[in-house]
Amino acid sequence: MRVDFNKDFTPQYGQAVVLGNDIRRVTAHNPSPFTFTGTNSYILGKDELAIIDPGPDDDDQLQTLLRVIAEHRLDYIFITHSHSDHCGLAKRLSNLTGARIVAEGRYRPALTNVLNNSIALDADCDKNFKPDIILGDGETIEGNGWKLTSVTTPGHMANHTAYVLDKTGVLFTGDHVMAWATTVVAPPDGAMQDYMQSLTKLLSRNDKIYLPGHGGPVMKPHAYVRAIIAHRKMRERAIIERLREGDRTISEIVKAIYRTLDNRLHKAAALSVLAHLEDLVEKGIVITDEPLSLFSSYSLS
Template sequence: MALEFDTAFEPSYGRPVEAAPGVLRLTVENPSPFTFHGTNTYLVGGGALAVVDPGPDDKAHLAAILDAAGGRPISHIFVSHTHRDHSPLAARLKAQTGAQILAQGPHRAARPLRIGELNPLDASADTDFEPDVALADGDLVEGDGWALRAVHTPGHAANHTAFALEGTGILFSADHVMAWSTTIVAPPDGAMADYMASLDKLLARDDHLFLPGHGGPVISPKTFMRGLKAHRKMRERAIVERLSAGDNTIAEIVKSIYRDTDPRLHGAAGLSVLAHMEDLIGRNVVAAEGDPAIDSVYRLK
């Protein structure tokens, strides 16, 4: 199934945009190859509001959130995961509003670090984050005319959680499913096996609109997620083919299968290949000399 991305998006920095009935979107001006035009923050409700993903520690964005609230109280702050483009502003927003911060939990890796291993994404991790309320999978939080259900979706990050707006068919999918691009899955922050299982979990739901952490909405989520699964399986086949052809390092594989990718993303591509390698090793398809790492030597079993 072909995967078609939608990159038509107007960020409207500093101005709220109606993303759905009762949902406003604000986009932070933090564009990059990894964040597209910037991080999306959502304001939910008509009375006391919920804020989903306040974003990076940005004073202008904090002011924009408070302005968009228009004097309405903010009672809850939901955080999808603890990357620095999503969670750090929660503390300032709580200080301004008294709102409760809710998330799956503090930052953690998807697996323990191996001896001598460094987390290449440490700079992007908000290790200071601590929620007021730790949300279990399926927890329902009710507010002033809205109710959000936590849907744990590990893969991009170990503590990644989507939030379903009950009774609407809308899911705040954060970085797990985005219309503009595939999701970075980079060990030890994330895990490919978790990511694929989370896709299956969302495919089993009946949501009809995803509002993601970057870019515009995913308007046919089931079709798009089937495309994402097919894309990951295609990458997996390409990795196996390169191993069969004699490429036995991640650097060689990236050079071949990501030759048309922006070179600035080759580091992330290497981590994505590592995520696939860990998954393939777990399924007894591939072996590594020692622990799987970005510079390890790999072979088919």
């Protein structure tokens, strides 16, 4: 099953775009191969406001958000996960407005059996991130005209969560599901098994539209999630086939199965292959005599 990615999205930097249901979107000016056109912040409500993912610690982004919420009270800052492009501005915004920071929890690695990898991506982790309020799966916070419920979605990061806006069919998916690309699952902070389980979890829900952390909306969520699951399973089969053909390193596998990929994304591809290999080792399909890392040697069991 092919994934129909949609990159048709034009950000309106420095402005709030009205989406309906008292939702406004502000896109930070931090485009990159990993953030697409920039990080989306979502502002909810009319008077007692909430923000989902204020974005990177950037002066222009801060001034835009303060201008949009001017003369209104900001009560809560919801965070989908502790990558700096999503939560970096949270502390400064909280200090200026008195809003409390809400998230699934503090930063923590998803895996303890994988060596920390020297390849860094743009989306660095804020390892000092600490929410004021911890919101577990199914728990709810509401304000005047809005009600958000946490839907925990570990995988991209251990503390990743989505938020559903009550009575609208809208799910804010952060980096878990995006229209423009699949998410990066980078061990040890992310885990492929968690990611796949979180995708399956979304199929049991009846959300009508996804508003992601980067790019435009996902308009047909169930079909799209099924396609992503199929895509990941296809990648897993391709990795197993490369091992069967004699490849032993992640570098060899990436060169074989990502032939047309933009060179700037090869780091992310290597981490994705590592995530698949960690899962396959856990399942007993793949073995290695070394600690799990980007530079270990792998073979079929």
